[in-house]
Amino acid sequence: MKTFLFSCVMAVMVCAGAGAQTPGGKAIAQTPPMGWNSWDAYGLTITEPQFRDNVRVLKTKLLPFGWNYAVIDEGWYFENPQDREKSDTLRYAIDAHGRYVPVPARFPSAGRVVSAPKTLPAGAKLAATIEETSFAALGRSVHAQGLKFGIHIIRGIPRVSTERNTPIEGSAFHAQDAADTSDACSWDPTSWGVKDNAAGQAWYDSLMRQYAMWGVDLIKVDCIGDHPYKIDEIRMIRRAIDKTGRPIVLSLSPGPMNLAHAEEVSTLANMWRISDDEWDVWAPTKGKNWPQTVKEQFPRLAAWAKYAKPGNWPDADMLAIGELRPHPGWGEPRNSGLDTVERRSLLSLWAMARSPLILGANLTLLDDEMLALLTNRDLIRIDQQGSGSYELSHAGDIVVWRSHLPQGEEAVAVFNLSEKEMTFKSSYAELDKTLGGKSWRAHNVWKPRDVVEKDEPGSGLDVKIPEHGCALYLLR
Numbered sequence: 001m002k003t004f005l006f007s008c009v010m011a012v013m014v015c016a017g018a019g020a021q022t023p024g025g026k027a028i029a030q031t032p033p034m035g036w037n038s039w040d041a042y043g044l045t046i047t048e049p050q051f052r053d054n055v056r057v058l059k060t061k062l063l064p065f066g067w068n069y070a071v072i073d074e075g076w077y078f079e080n081p082q083d084r085e086k087s088d089t090l091r092y093a094i095d096a097h098g099r100y101v102p103v104p105a106r107f108p109s110a111g112r113v114v115s116a117p118k119t120l121p122a123g124a125k126l127a128a129t130i131e132e133t134s135f136a137a138l139g140r141s142v143h144a145q146g147l148k149f150g151i152h153i154i155r156g157i158p159r160v161s162t163e164r165n166t167p168i169e170g171s172a173f174h175a176q177d178a179a180d181t182s183d184a185c186s187w188d189p190t191s192w193g194v195k196d197n198a199a200g201q202a203w204y205d206s207l208m209r210q211y212a213m214w215g216v217d218l219i220k221v222d223c224i225g226d227h228p229y230k231i232d233e234i235r236m237i238r239r240a241i242d243k244t245g246r247p248i249v250l251s252l253s254p255g256p257m258n259l260a261h262a263e264e265v266s267t268l269a270n271m272w273r274i275s276d277d278e279w280d281v282w283a284p285t286k287g288k289n290w291p292q293t294v295k296e297q298f299p300r301l302a303a304w305a306k307y308a309k310p311g312n313w314p315d316a317d318m319l320a321i322g323e324l325r326p327h328p329g330w331g332e333p334r335n336s337g338l339d340t341v342e343r344r345s346l347l348s349l350w351a352m353a354r355s356p357l358i359l360g361a362n363l364t365l366l367d368d369e370m371l372a373l374l375t376n377r378d379l380i381r382i383d384q385q386g387s388g389s390y391e392l393s394h395a396g397d398i399v400v401w402r403s404h405l406p407q408g409e410e411a412v413a414v415f416n417l418s419e420k421e422m423t424f425k426s427s428y429a430e431l432d433k434t435l436g437g438k439s440w441r442a443h444n445v446w447k448p449r450d451v452v453e454k455d456e457p458g459s460g461l462d463v464k465i466p467e468h469g470c471a472l473y474l475l476r
Contacts, residue, residue, distance in 0.1 A: 028247040029270040030310040031384045033218065033356045035069025035148070036062075040279075040320050040360025043329040044075030044084055048107040048138065057363035059145040065375045066384060067359065069218055070142050071150035072135075073329070079103050079129070087189035092128040097169035098161025099210055100153070101133040109137040126160040139215030150218030150249070151211065155233050156183075156191035157203055170209065171202035178203040185223035196232040201239065208240035211248070218249040225252035225273050229261060238268045251315065251356075256300065262307045271313040271356050274300050278317035279330055280337040282468055291330060292317065294338070294346050295417055298399055301353040302391035308354045315356050321346065322361025322370045336361070343373055344446055345415055345470040351383035352401040352413045352472075378445040378474055382411045398424060410440075410475040416465040424471065427460040445472040 036058050038046040055070045075081045077100035079091035093103045102110040110133035120127065135151065142149040162179040178200045183193025194200040211219060221237060224230045234252065241248050255273030257265060265272050278292040297316050304314035321343045325333035338346065350357060359374065366374075386403035393400045397418035403411040416422045442461060463471045 028311065029249050029313065032308075032313045032354050033069055033249060033251075033271060033358065034067045034380075034384075035071060035150070035357075036067065036359045036363060037069075037071040037073050037150075037152075037220075037318055039073035039152070039329045040318055040324050041326070041328060041362040042073075043327045044073075044078060044081035045327045046072055046076070046106075048109060051138070052141070054363040055142060055145065055147065057366065059147060061366065061371060062359075062363075062374060063146060065377065066380055067357070067374070068146070069148045069150050069358070071152065071218060071220065071358070073152040073220070074154070074222065076100075076102050076107065076135075076151065079105065088125065090126070090190070092126065092158065092160045092190075093131050093133065094128050094158060094161055094166070095132065096130055096166065097206060098158060098164065098166030098175050099169070099207060100158060101131050102135055102138075104131065104133050107133070107135070107138065109141075110134060111137075121164055124160075124163040126163055128160045128164075134210075135214040135216070143215060148217035149215055150220065150251075151214075151216055152220040152222060153207075154185060154188050154191050154222050155224040155230060155237075156185070156193050158191050159189075162192055168199065168202050169206040171199070171206070173199040173202050175203075186227065188223055193230070194233055194236065196236070200233075201236050204233075204236045204240040205243060208237070208244050208248075212244035212246040216246075216248060218251060220251040220253060222253045225257050225265075226255050226276075229258065231261075231264065234265070234268050255315075255317075257314075259303060262304070266307060266312040270311060271315045273317060274304050274314045275317060277330065278320065280320040280324065280334075282338060282342050294342065294349075297349065298391075298394070298415070298417070301349060301355065302394070305353055305390045308389065313354065313356050316350055316353065318358045318360040319346065319350070320360050321373075322359070323365035324360065325362055325365070339468075340369065340373075341466050341469045344472075345468055347373060347376075347379055348413050348445075348470045348472045349401070349415065351379050352386070352389055352403050352411065354383055354386050354389055354403075357383055376445060378443075379472070381405065382445075382472075382474075386411060398422060405474070408476075412473045412475060413470055414461075414463070414465060414473075415470045416467060419467050421464055421466050423462070423464050425460065425462045440475045443474045443476070445474060446470075 058070055077093045083089045093101050095101050104110050139149040157175055157179045161175045165174045165176045167174050178194050180193040180195045194203055249270045252269045252272040255275045257272045257274055275292040281293045283295040284293050301316055308314055321336045321338055323335055382403055385405050389403035392402045399415040401413045405411055414424045465471055
């Protein structure tokens with residue numbers, strides 16, 4: 001049995017500043033974004049019918065609880081996404097200005113093909129169709145259902161466009177004026193970096209104008225947050241978004257974003273990844289450093305907690321829980337490798353740290369248990385309304401977080417990171433010191449009937465927490 005005193009660590013409290021201006025001066029992402037992204041279930045392969053099926057569930061079952069972003073992740077411009085590992089065989093869809101556009105065979109509402117050349121231009125090796133397609137119709141459909149529309153892109157300018165030296169829309173420049181062919185993403189073979197010059201800015205201006213016309217509300221830009229951290233391109237994208245006048249959330253990937261960049265990136269982006277890809281694995285395996293695991297997120301989120309504030313949200317990555325199928329971005333089709341206890345811990349940690357909540361599961365396969373986890377109003381309220389959240393203590397395998405909520409409420413989460421059941425105890429006197437003498441009533445978010453009153457004789461928290469589990473309390 002182990003007892004941890006709340007009061008022993010109350011001398012130092014880390015609180016985030018309030019009222020910070022959001023990037024671009026827009027009042028967006030004032031709470032952590034919530035929604036769904038296609039990557040964990042569909043990888044590169046998402047089609048319009050599949051997207052619409054998930055959006056339908058998002059609207060009917062999750063929107064009433066605040067889940068409102070629907071995001072198409074990487075690869076919507078590939079005709080043959082299954083060949084991604086054989087980059088020289090990929091077939092792209094671009095417009096006359098070299099910008100990626102949705103493949104009409106996968107997204108029928110996108111529009112029509114203008115031309116599909118049977119022979120490549122002189123010197124070109126990469127195949128592409130030139131199309132007048134867009135996500136405008138799909139964006140309107142998402143908006144009509146009360147939702148917000150997002151897409152994923154890789155930073156830079158397509159190699160296929162650079163080969164053709166396509167004109168950059170709205171400028172006198174061409175693709176080769178903007179492309180930095182010495183700068184390639186180490187894990188993506190499709191694009192070149194963009195020069196920090198007038199042509200490079202013109203390129204990003206043209207992209208963001210295009211996305212604004214499509215009604216995009218969130219842009220997830222990859223290969224830009226870490227390995228490598230491309231601050232020049234982040235600045236160009238920020239300027240380009242602001243020029244459109246549309247309030248678009250800027251999300252940066254992958255991580256781990258370096259803490260040294262915290263102040264800088266908070267002036268430019270609304271959310272940024274604090275780790276590499278996080279998947280449905282609880283703890284790291286010896287000799288493996290990928291993917292990021294749930295257990296590894298505890299110290300990362302603790303370090304980033306003070307930077308979470310309206311308009312700026314350190315992002316612990318998507319929620320890889322539920323059915324990850326038919327074509328997950330990593331591994332074989334499966335039900336999440338995290339059990340129910342671990343899923344509660346993951347959701348509780350993300351909520352206490354006020355991370356964005358972006359679900360990765362196939363929504364069309366949601367079961368009742370998953371739906372109950374995702375629609376827990378107290379959990380969502382902690383994520384959306386919490387402030388000044390921080391790790392209160394980390395002693396051995398017991399981690400305690402605290403968050404302040406409106407009207408004097410407090411949220412306290414106790415996590416057991418060990419491989420065995422542990423007991424957490426905190427007496428009335430200890431809680432009383434923590435809460436400044438206020439009256440209180442402790443309500444377990446995951447077990448609604450578990451309620452402790454201050455005035456009960458010998459009252460306090462005394463709870464057994466299973467391995468990898470948590471107890472999440474609201475104190476009122």
